[in-house]
Amino acid sequence: MIDFYTWATPNGRKVSILLEELGCAYETHAVNIGKDEQFAPEFLSVAPNNKIPAIVDRQTGQTLMESGAILLYLAKKHGKFLTEGGEEWRVVEWLMWQMAGFGPILGQVHHFRFFNPGKSEYAEARFGAEARRLYGVLDARLRGRDFVAGQGAGAYSIADMAIWPWAARFERQGIDLTEFPGVLAWYRRIAEREAVVRGYDVPATGEAIPIP
Numbered sequence: 562m563i564d565f566y567t568w569a570t571p572n573g574r575k576v577s578i579l580l581e582e583l584g585c586a587y588e589t590h591a592v593n594i595g596k597d598e599q600f601a602p603e604f605l606s607v608a609p610n611n612k613i614p615a616i617v618d619r620q621t622g623q624t625l626m627e628s629g630a631i632l633l634y635l636a637k638k639h640g641k642f643l644t645e646g647g648e649e650w651r652v653v654e655w656l657m658w659q660m661a662g663f664g665p666i667l668g669q670v671h672h673f674r675f676f677n678p679g680k681s682e683y684a685e686a687r688f689g690a691e692a693r694r695l696y697g698v699l700d701a702r703l704r705g706r707d708f709v710a711g712q713g714a715g716a717y718s719i720a721d722m723a724i725w726p727w728a729a730r731f732e733r734q735g736i737d738l739t740e741f742p743g744v745l746a747w748y749r750r751i752a753e754r755e756a757v758v759r760g761y762d763v764p765a766t767g768e769a770i771p772i773p
Contacts, residue, residue: 563587564617571726572628578760591764632719655709655720675733703743
């Protein structure tokens with residue numbers, strides 16, 4: 562059993578999607594970051610950086626924060642979604658791409674463009690331009706591939722699960738996915754997966770997957 566501390570954000574959804582894909586037994590603990598619940602002392606004991614997601618593996622006693630570390634831990638523990646396509650380092654490469662670039666930049670786009678529009682034209686332009694560049698990188702990678710680590714169903718990996726929830730906020734980012742056909746086909750392909758549909762609405766807030 563996994564104790565899963567999360568909220569309805571791209572970083573939280575990475576892990577809930579993987580938990581659903583793996584068929585893991587888990588208990589969800591909603592941490593409402595809009596009410597600063599991530600600063601509660603009991604959550605700090607699990608996640609010293611005061612950010613969701615975090616897990617406690619009751620079987621092993623392992624506690625983990627940081628979404629990328631959690632994805633790697635669960636994938637290795639269950640032997641799925643990391644090495645099936647024979648490209649483990651390709652999976653890790655694109656997971657790190659998301660962690661270091663795609664996620665942080667899109668987070669800045671959300672902050673300035675969606676939550677604080679008009680506060681800084683410079684920031685909106687700077688991060689918006691970098692977001693489009695990163696979508697272009699992802700689009701080039703996905704041309705002729707089903708998933709970021711390779712071709713075919715077996716190439717679906719934690720890298721896709723890490724990147725996809727951030728792309729699911731394309732509307733907040735002012736991104737038209739039809740301009741990135743490789744990304745669009747990949748996005749729709751993943752959105753049709755039953756585990757993704759279930760994992761997207763954890764904790765249950767009733768938010769539907771946006772389909773362009």
